[in-house]
């Protein structure tokens with residue numbers, strides 16, 4: 001595969017998705033073409049082979065399907081449209097996502113949706129450690145379990161876990177909200193369980209629906225910040 | 241040194257008796273007055289001291305080096321008549337749009353938040369006037385800053401406050417920050433007084449909290465990951481934008497080599513004297529190595545990899561004069577960056593605010609409470625009344641003046657050494673005044689051919 005120019009892509013979009021076979025095409029050509037893609041186009045990527053930085057920096061309303069496994073930073077800094085990965089995703093899936101949707105049908109490695117500012121990240125399987133680390137407004141729905149130190153320093157947004165959470169959940173959390181259906185191995189510094197009120201049940205129902213899930217919101221527990229570490233204080237020295 | 245939620249009693253600096261010597265009083269070298277005050281402050285508050293500025297202790301520095309001018313065996317260039325170029329290209333290893341700056345003196349990363357919007361605008365104005373770059377900081381890119389800066393470097397920090405792909409694409413270069421000379425291994429800090437609504441909004445934080453930023457990046461650890469991360473940023477920006485890696489000087493030989501291996505276009509090396517907006521004093525004074533000791537290690541790594549001048553080296557931490565610029569470049573830097581000196585040029589620590597510094601328990605020339613947000617000069621503050629004191633146009637002009645002086649001073653020295661470009665300065669042009677500086681800078685002790693640890697003996 002030599003170059004994937006936008007006009008060619010448009011022409012093909014009329015009768016189905018543009019197919020890019022990464023067994024032959026370099027990732028560079030794929031991303032360049034996606035950056036020039038027009039709203040409404042569909043793209044299918046075959047033989048991704050766990051390559052890194054697939055479909056990063058997308059800024060048009062396209063629909064991209066990666067058929068197989070993706071490496072690090074798949075759909076990194078995603079801004080518009082949808083990216084679906086039918087396999088597993090590596091470290092930093094949809095890191096710093098701004099808006100749009102990224103959906104992984106398999107598992108995701110560490111730091112999924114790290115620092116995400118908006119949009120929706122759905123992981124049907126499990127997510128590794130540091131899921132939602134430093135999240136800044138993104139919504140994350142994980143069908144399975146999440147690893148330790150998830151939602152570390154989480155600033156804003158919502159993290160929904162339909163399975164169990166690992167150690168130190170929500171350590172040093174700010175204003176993000178966490179919902180976990182299963183067990184929590186341990187809570188991190190300044191993260192506490194909070195009452196699940198009607199407004200929370202409603203937003204949880206919306207998030208589960210957006211992720212295409214049928215779990216019952218009433219089965220979840222809510223966690224968030226005790227807001228005790230917001231200011232430096234002598235008595236908190238052991239928590240710093 | 242004020243800590244939120246702990247009232248620190250305002251202490252008028254005790255005037256030392258005029259006749260200390262006659263009274264036979266002897267100050268302890270170990271427990272000097274500043275140390276005693278530190279202990280008293282710690283005992284009163286129970287919290288460590290946080291302050292701005294860089295290391296205040298004396299360490300071997302550029303002052304300990306001298307240039308050998310031209311003489312019999314080397315011809316000097318005529319001042320004003322024969323050309324001595326100063327331009328520098330940064331980032332041409334991989335980026336299709338490298339920066340081309342008119343002077344090698346750049347403005348270091350200082351965040352909006354730490355600095356007022358007027359101060360950021362002034363930095364942009366001053367730098368653009370002389371054709372050099374400015375750098376964002378921990379807190380994102382403001383439209384004012386982008387608007388005023390012809391060449392803008394966008395920092396990619398562990399906190400990722402305000403990070404977004406639109407600004408990434410607007411940047412002229414991206415600087416991945418691993419560390420800062422004032423605090424290698426430490427994250428950012430911004431105390432509640434400065435987390436105003438605008439600053440909080442840009443960082444997605446509650447207004448008025450004491451922000452403690454992460455010290456590690458959230459989605460990569462180590463050089464192998466960094467290589468993949470750099471690859472991602474290049475893909476997002478279509479390989480147009482230069483990518484710098486900034487390190488605080490601790491193990492610069494290895495860090496430089498690993499940054500090169502990870503695919504950096506430019507390495508930014510910040511020595512321990514480098515300024516900060518807010519860090520624990522114990523960190524500032526005790527972690528990291530002096531700029532002078534760091535440069536030769538980084539240059540050695542670049543040379544061994546055959547990448548010296550291909551991956552450019554920007555050095556910062558205690559650059560004040562054109563002589564410092566020339567010395568850093570003679571040791572192998574391609575460019576330098578200034579933080580503290582740029583703030584002083586804007587108006588920081590100006591004696592005209594003497595009365596107000598005194599009211600804050602400080603003095604012009606000593607003021608380092610950048611974390612407090614009460615800067616009388618309107619630079620390290622978010623207070624609208626204080627910020628409005630800084631006229632960005634006039635302050636920008638002062639900075640441009642200062643940058644021109646630095647450049648002309650460096651040219652003066654380069655011409656005296658017979659160099660037609662600042663980049664032609666070399667270690668051979670230098671000697672050291674002290675054994676320590678000689679060993680660190682790897683240039684001979686003046687009057688000898690001795691470089692401790694490298695060659696020769698008395």
Ligand SMILES: Cc1cc2nc3c(=O)[nH]c(=O)nc-3n(C[C@H](O)[C@H](O)[C@H](O)COP(=O)(O)O)c2cc1C
Nearest residue numbers: 348349350377378514515516517557558578579580
């Ligand atoms: C007020 C202030 C704010 C700073 N903010 C940042 C920052 O956000 N990110 C960063 O990498 N370095 C920051 N620094 C460090 C500078 O980028 C630079 O490394 C240092 O100031 C250079 O040393 P010098 O001050 O001796 O010139 C800051 C420094 C100061 C004085």
